[in-house]
Amino acid sequence: MTKQHANWSPYDNNGGTCVAIAGSDYCVIAADTRMSTGYSILSRDYSKIHKLADKAVLSSSGFQADVKALQKVLKSRHLIYQHQHNKQMSCPAMAQLLSNTLYFKRFFPYYAFNVLGGLDEEGKGCVFTYDAVGSYEKVGYSAQGSGSTLIMPFLDNQLKSPSPLLLPKQDSITPLSESEAVDLVKTVFASATERDIYTGDKLEIMILKADGIKTEVMELRKD
Amino acid sequence: MPMIGFGSNSEMLDGFSSVPSFDLPRTTDFDGFQKEAVQMVKPAKGTTTLAFIFKGGVMVAADSRASMGGYISSQSVKKIIEINPYMLGTMAGGAADCQFWHRNLGIKCRLHELANKRRISVSGASKLLANMLYSYRGMGLSVGTMIAGWDETGPGLYYVDNEGGRLKGDRFSVGSGSPYAYGVLDSGYKFDMSVEEASELARRSIYHATFRDGASGGVASVYHVGPKGWTKLSGDDVGELHYHYYPVAPATAEHEMVEAAE
Numbered sequence: 001m002t003k004q005h006a007n008w009s010p011y012d013n014n015g016g017t018c019v020a021i022a023g024s025d026y027c028v029i030a031a032d033t034r035m036s037t038g039y040s041i042l043s044r045d046y047s048k049i050h051k052l053a054d055k056a057v058l059s060s061s062g063f064q065a066d067v068k069a070l071q072k073v074l075k076s077r078h079l080i081y082q083h084q085h086n087k088q089m090s091c092p093a094m095a096q097l098l099s100n101t102l103y104f105k106r107f108f109p110y111y112a113f114n115v116l117g118g119l120d121e122e123g124k125g126c127v128f129t130y131d132a133v134g135s136y137e138k139v140g141y142s143a144q145g146s147g148s149t150l151i152m153p154f155l156d157n158q159l160k161s162p163s164p165l166l167l168p169k170q171d172s173i174t175p176l177s178e179s180e181a182v183d184l185v186k187t188v189f190a191s192a193t194e195r196d197i198y199t200g201d202k203l204e205i206m207i208l209k210a211d212g213i214k215t216e217v218m219e220l221r222k223d
Numbered sequence: 224m225p226m227i228g229f230g231s232n233s234e235m236l237d238g239f240s241s242v243p244s245f246d247l248p249r250t251t252d253f254d255g256f257q258k259e260a261v262q263m264v265k266p267a268k269g270t271t272t273l274a275f276i277f278k279g280g281v282m283v284a285a286d287s288r289a290s291m292g293g294y295i296s297s298q299s300v301k302k303i304i305e306i307n308p309y310m311l312g313t314m315a316g317g318a319a320d321c322q323f324w325h326r327n328l329g330i331k332c333r334l335h336e337l338a339n340k341r342r343i344s345v346s347g348a349s350k351l352l353a354n355m356l357y358s359y360r361g362m363g364l365s366v367g368t369m370i371a372g373w374d375e376t377g378p379g380l381y382y383v384d385n386e387g388g389r390l391k392g393d394r395f396s397v398g399s400g401s402p403y404a405y406g407v408l409d410s411g412y413k414f415d416m417s418v419e420e421a422s423e424l425a426r427r428s429i430y431h432a433t434f435r436d437g438a439s440g441g442v443a444s445v446y447h448v449g450p451k452g453w454t455k456l457s458g459d460d461v462g463e464l465h466y467h468y469y470p471v472a473p474a475t476a477e478h479e480m481v482e483a484a485e
């Protein structure tokens with residue numbers, strides 16, 4: 001008698017793509033607003049970008065119920081940190097908190113593919129990219145989600161930054177200006193929308209700078 | 224990463240199956256959602272890591288590629304983890320597993336220092352990690368790591384894996400590219416090497432492994448652990464290393480250019 005298999009799964013994939021690019025004094029975080037299940041669209045206006053702290057913004061694709069639960073945990077941990085330390089969490093600190101939070105559910109993971117963007121202690125842009133169970137690394141740019149395999153090669157071509165592992169150390173921040181980075185993001189999503197069924201509807205872009213966060217919305221193909 | 228026991232599970236037979244049947248294949252028989260969970264874990268066993276002890280201490284080297292199936296998810300993964308200023312760990316297997324447990328080991332080592340007023344030995348640190356992994360045996364962790372450091376007894380190198388196995392040795396290589404790395408490492412190894420010779424050997428071994436193993440690539444990092452702790456000696460893109468070791472003969476290139484112009 002072979003082992004019985006479950007006839008249901010606690011996970012679902014709501015699709016979507018998230019991208020983040022780090023600049024010298026800014027960080028661009030973008031995601032489409034389509035939420036799907038199977039071949040159906042649940043919403044054309046669902047935001048996948050969430051502000052965790054003044055200098056740390058999380059964008060997650062995957063199973064949005066798990067993403068919501070993950071945010072709740074991070075939000076409450078951030079509040080406790082603020083009470084204990086009388087200041088907001090820095091982006092690198094939030095990055096490690098997210099990694100540990102994900103790993104604590106190592107044996108029943110959050111089905112969330114995260115990209116954390118923000119400004120580090122010196123005011124330079126930083127992007128952290130994760131897998132579902134918490135392994136993370138600081139990068140100059142990243143794409144996660146259903147369109148990531150379409151977008152990453154293009155970003156590699158346009159933004160290829162020297163690896164942070166090289167010696168002598170070289171900066172992994174892109175030399176692009178803020179407007180160039182935003183244009184690149186728009187181009188990249190327009191292309192991904194053409195070839196990925198789960199990406200489309202609208203593009204939400206958040207630009208993080210020392211003086212605050214700006215949001216921009218662009219229409220994408222709805223088919 | 225060694226394949227010993229990785230992911231294997233014997234089928235559960237109960238008393239009713241007395242009807243003779245043909246040999247069924249051994250499958251990784253997980254529940255539906257457990258299977259999804261396993262697939263979600265970012266596997267990094269496509270890797271080449273190596274470490275060896277020589278006269279000048281311990282040399283540790285690794286590539287930096289992470290692959291998810293056939294997709295290269297990153298070319299800049301830090302596979303040499305800095306546990307504390309005098310101990311290094313290498314990563315092979317699940318990236319999150321290695322990162323988390325090495326970070327945890329660093330914390331435990333620090334607590335040991337505070338409680339005992341002296342640094343922990345490499346033997347002690349590797350035992351802490353091995354015992355921790357043993358308690359999670361069979362739960363699907365994937366860790367194939369080497370702990371390298373310098374303590375009171377001199378240079379130390381241990382291999383620890385997710386089965387809870389722990390081996391002391393002076394030459395190890397872990398990962399899909401390890402056979403290629405061993406070939407270059409074993410043929411060039413001498414105990415009496417200078418730090419420069421040893422680091423060049425380590426770098427060359429990683430380069431050759433990345434050349435032949437599709438799952439290894441990116442940047443070859445080389446670290447040295449001496450009596451005063453570890454230092455990073457080099458980080459070279461293996462694509463560029465190729466032309467460093469096998470430069471293109473200029474005459475041939477000119478010839479090609481002349482041909483192309485015609």
